[in-house]
Amino acid sequence: MRTSRDFTQAARRGRRVSAATVVLHVARQPGPTVGGTDEPATTRVGFVVSKNVGGSVVRHTVTRRLRAQLNARLHQLPEASLVVVRALPASSSASSAQLGADLDAALAKMAAA
Numbered sequence: 001m002r003t004s005r006d007f008t009q010a011a012r013r014g015r016r017v018s019a020a021t022v023v024l025h026v027a028r029q030p031g032p033t034v035g036g037t038d039e040p041a042t043t044r045v046g047f048v049v050s051k052n053v054g055g056s057v058v059r060h061t062v063t064r065r066l067r068a069q070l071n072a073r074l075h076q077l078p079e080a081s082l083v084v085v086r087a088l089p090a091s092s093s094a095s096s097a098q099l100g101a102d103l104d105a106a107l108a109k110m111a112a113a
Helices: 004-013 056-071 095-112
Strands: 015-018 021-029 043-047 083-085
Touching: 004 021, 004 043, 004 083, 015 083, 015 095, 021 095, 056 083, 056 095
Parallel strands: 043 083
Antiparallel strands: 015 021, 021 083
16 A cells, blocks of 8 residues: 555454454455456455554564564455554564464454354
């Protein structure tokens, strides 16, 4: 995701699930196509890593780790959805394995609800 409109839409309309280091907001995109074209809507993901997580280097490290972990789990996300992954301050000291486990836990909660 690149526009603030998409982030806002996912955060306000989407289902929210949390884990120790992350919060996921997942919303269905309206309509079966993108912008009135015949192109099918795809799942889009965005990351929010605020200054509460740490300095610039820490934030970028957390973002890279989350992106890599979520990339391996894209098949678990609903089709044609907007997903916002918000990192909590605890994510700054978490390992990649811990971030992955927390993403798994959040995705399991989302699937169960």
